[in-house]
Amino acid sequence: MSSYARVIAAVVLSLPLLWQVGCHSQQTLPRTEILLQVDADREIRGQADRLTLEISSGEPGALRQAEPEVFDLADEAFRWPASLALVAKASHEAHAFEVTITVEKSGEPLARGRVLSTFLKQQTLLLKTSLFSACIGKLDCGDDQTCVGAQGGAECVSAVVEASQLPTYDPEQAAAGAGSTAGGNGGNGGSAGASVDSGTDGGSPDRDAATSDGGRGDGDAATSGSDAGTDSGADSGLTPGCISRGAEQCSNGLDDDCNGDIDCADIACSSMKCAPSGSVTGVLVPDGTPCPEGFQQAETTLYKGLTDQGCSGCSCATTATQCVPRVYYYASTPACTADSVVPYTGGTLITTPITEACSSEPIGSDQGMDTPVAWRVTMTTYPGACSASGSPTPLPAVWATTMKLCSTNARGGGCGAGFVCVP
Numbered sequence: 001m002s003s004y005a006r007v008i009a010a011v012v013l014s015l016p017l018l019w020q021v022g023c024h025s026q027q028t029l030p031r032t033e034i035l036l037q038v039d040a041d042r043e044i045r046g047q048a049d050r051l052t053l054e055i056s057s058g059e060p061g062a063l064r065q066a067e068p069e070v071f072d073l074a075d076e077a078f079r080w081p082a083s084l085a086l087v088a089k090a091s092h093e094a095h096a097f098e099v100t101i102t103v104e105k106s107g108e109p110l111a112r113g114r115v116l117s118t119f120l121k122q123q124t125l126l127l128k129t130s131l132f133s134a135c136i137g138k139l140d141c142g143d144d145q146t147c148v149g150a151q152g153g154a155e156c157v158s159a160v161v162e163a164s165q166l167p168t169y170d171p172e173q174a175a176a177g178a179g180s181t182a183g184g185n186g187g188n189g190g191s192a193g194a195s196v197d198s199g200t201d202g203g204s205p206d207r208d209a210a211t212s213d214g215g216r217g218d219g220d221a222a223t224s225g226s227d228a229g230t231d232s233g234a235d236s237g238l239t240p241g242c243i244s245r246g247a248e249q250c251s252n253g254l255d256d257d258c259n260g261d262i263d264c265a266d267i268a269c270s271s272m273k274c275a276p277s278g279s280v281t282g283v284l285v286p287d288g289t290p291c292p293e294g295f296q297q298a299e300t301t302l303y304k305g306l307t308d309q310g311c312s313g314c315s316c317a318t319t320a321t322q323c324v325p326r327v328y329y330y331a332s333t334p335a336c337t338a339d340s341v342v343p344y345t346g347g348t349l350i351t352t353p354i355t356e357a358c359s360s361e362p363i364g365s366d367q368g369m370d371t372p373v374a375w376r377v378t379m380t381t382y383p384g385a386c387s388a389s390g391s392p393t394p395l396p397a398v399w400a401t402t403m404k405l406c407s408t409n410a411r412g413g414g415c416g417a418g419f420v421c422v423p
Contacts, residue, residue: 030122032088035169036115037126038101039081039242041255041262041413043133048103048110049073051082057097060118073103081128086119093121098159103131111135114146114159117166126169127161128243133262134253134413149253149262149413153277153420251410251421263412264421272423274415281422282407291406294423298407305400313393319384325354326378329369336374347376 040048051071056063071082088095101113111131119125132149141147141156148157242258250269255262264272275281283295284302291299328347330336339346350364412421 031124032090032093032119032121033124034086034097034117034119034163034166035124035126036084036086036099037081037128038083038113038131039128040103040111040131041133042260042265043262043414043416044103044111044131044136045080047105047136049106050104052102052104053082053084054100054102055084055086055097056099057086057088057092057095060096063096063098088119093119095119101129101131109139111137112139112141112147114141114144115161116144116159117161118163120163124169125163125166127166132253132413133415136417153411249412251412251423253411253413261414263414265414269412269414269421272412272421274419275422277418277420280405280407282405283423284403284405287402287404289404291404294410295406295408297409300405300407302403302405303399303401304403307398307400309395309398311392311394314388314390316386316388318386321384322382324380324382326350326380327354327363328376328378329364329367330374330376333374336376342378344376344378 038051038053049072051073053069053071054065055069056065058064069084071078084099086097086099096116096118098114098116101115103110103112111133113129113131113135115127115129117127129146132147132154134149134154135147138147138154138156144159145156146159147154149155242255244258245254245256248255248257248259248261248263248266248268250263250266250272253263255266257266257268259266261267263269264274280298280300282297283292285291287301327350328336328339328344329350330339330347335346348364348367348369350367350369352361352363352366354363408423410421410423414421
């Protein structure tokens with residue numbers, strides 16, 4: 001299918017789903033259809049080069065798949081959001097449908113979304129869906145699930161959309177509101193994509209572009225309405241197809257203010273930073289200080305500068321330290337001087353004990369040395385013994401610094417793969 005920027009492919013859903021020449025009647029009867037608008041955030045827009053919509057319809061529980069709709073995102077005419085009008089035949093107004101949306105990069109799936117819903121008889125409903133950068137690489141959601149960005153991460157949620165909850169869409173009113181914008185695009189505004197019908201003549205599948213002269217073929221009015229919405233969004237500076245929720249919330253994975261930037265990528269979120277996915281992020285406050293608002297997910301106490309305080313409960317009873325002198329005698333002064341290495345071996349050690357007690361016996365008399373020629377005195381110290389007692393009890397360690405990490409559960413988008421947006 002040609003990937004015109006503001007083209008809506010009008011697909012008449014029936015069983016079996018075959019491409020046939022579309023019918024371009026001027027009927028004004030209400031149609032049973034869904035206008036599906038597919039948008040993507042800035043990161044996906046920047047990476048993806050191909051968009052594929054796989055469409056199935058039929059009785060609930062027995063859907064059959066049609067030929068996929070493929071958009072070449074490199075085509076200069078392509079503009080987001082991509083739109084598709086799903087038109088039910090008269091006999092299939094109670095049918096269900098499923099659309100699987102896949103964006104690719106260099107032939108490999110990048111992200112995938114899915115919607116499952118039903119038609120409401122003779123009502124044109126608007127169904128909007130979007131692809132989130134948080135879902136890049138997450139392709140394992142179930143058959144009835146779709147991937148959304150939630151709390152800064154990817155989450156698989158139910159893809160079922162209740163048709164009764166969808167807003168109605170008046171393609172005629174939207175086309176009229178578009179004015180010359182829709183009709184002044186060189187025929188582009190009226191170029192719907194191929195119409196699809198099951199046919200009963202057994203003819204070969206074919207495609208047919210709707211008229212570009214302003215006449216209504218299948219999907220023409222819806223196409224004009226889509227153009228009007230797209231152009232209005234471009235003129236206002238808002239992302240086409242985005243429903244503004246007010247100011248950017250910075251941590252919900254959504255483009256709240258519809259400026260095309262999500263969370264960390266938005267200039268309004270300067271207080272947010274991109275951090276590795278799975279890391280614990282937060283703010284440090286003194287221990288005992290309450291965690292600030294937004295950082296109350298968990299508290300972790302952190303310490304720094306451990307000081308050992310020793311132990312208590314031990315004692316030691318010591319005896320007195322003793323100092324014992326020793327006297328050496330030498331035959332001559334040169335002999336004493338020459339004996340310079342301890343322990344001294346060149347002289348004679350006096351064996352008489354020298355203590356605090358008074359004695360009248362001459363030192364060395366028992367060794368025949370009452371009158372020495374030369375002598376020296378040395379001193380030996382004998383420390384007292386220690387008898388330990390008691391039971392040791394370690395004293396608590398003391399930290400020089402005690403802080404508290406207050407972690408946040410805020411996890412937003414707008415970051416590269418493997419990163420989340422956190423305060």
